[in-house]
Amino acid sequence: CAKKAKPHKDDKKDLATCRVLLAELETHQDAWPFLKPVDLKAVPGYRKVIKKPMDFSTIREKLNNSQQNNELFLCTFIIDVNLVFDNCERFNEDDSEIGRAGHNMRRFFDKRWTELLQ
Numbered sequence: 001c002a003k004k005a006k007p008h009k010d011d012k013k014d015l016a017t018c019r020v021l022l023a024e025l026e027t028h029q030d031a032w033p034f035l036k037p038v039d040l041k042a043v044p045g046y047r048k049v050i051k052k053p054m055d056f057s058t059i060r061e062k063l064n065n066s067q068q069n070n071e072l073f074l075c076t077f078i079i080d081v082n083l084v085f086d087n088c089e090r091f092n093e094d095d096s097e098i099g100r101a102g103h104n105m106r107r108f109f110d111k112r113w114t115e116l117l118q
């Protein structure tokens with residue numbers, strides 16, 4: 001994501017835009033599996049299968065700690081959100097409640113970040 005198709009001129013608003021986008025993800029009706037870290041003690045196999053767990057609350061923490069002048073925050077944000085959905089696809093059947101929630105959320109995110117950030 002370092003090389004943007006359209007050079008994005010105004011990086012100043014990007015941090016605020018990431019916060020808006022994250023709020024939309026967190027309030028989406030299908031967000032429930034992704035709001036908090038998966039309980040590695042409660043879900044057999046998760047720790048072994050998923051090398052880099054990620055969830056929306058962790059992304060919010062990272063965004064709150066990221067410095068705007070650390071221009072990597074936008075790429076980190078996009079990569080982390082996609083990691084949530086990639087982990088979900090790896091661990092859940094497409095034809096399952098959580099699997100479908102992951103696909104719905106990814107579709108929603110792809111649409112909104114294109115509208116807001118590209």
Ligand SMILES: CO[C@H](O)CCc1ccc(O)cc1
Pocket residue numbers: 033034038043087088091092098
């Ligand atoms: C984002 O949710 C994770 O993929 C864990 C999914 C899961 C948790 C407990 C189960 O019994 C089954 C799937």
